[in-house]
Amino acid sequence: MDDEYVEQVLRIVERVPRGRVTTYGLIAEALGRCGPRQVGAVMAAYGGPVPWWRVVRADGSLPASHGPEAHQEYLAEDTPLRPSGAVDIRAAVWLPDDDGYPQASR
DNA sequence: GGGTTGACCAATG
């Protein structure tokens, strides 16, 4: 696990727009290295200074250890939520490949 | 070097 890899992960998380989320798998795919679990491991170790609550599991459910704080952030950012309490991944997902302006084309 | 675990993912019943 290189520091460079960590920097890449944090960089992507920082680019997630307000009110949107991304998944560990998408980050792993974007980096094209290691796997989703390593992204999770990086977040666990170095995810402090970045909006870690915008990174969720593939189905939109909150990852382990995301306490009530994450939920409060979703409410504050108006992130689409499901009745289950998880994020509405289909509506809120953001692709790391996206250049940053989700609505720029319309 | 082998077994287990982890902020995971996808397929299957």
Add this chain to the structure above:
DNA sequence: TCATTGGCCAACC
């Protein structure tokens, strides 16, 4: 929708 299974990559004992 939930639980189980196999796969994935790296770290730890």
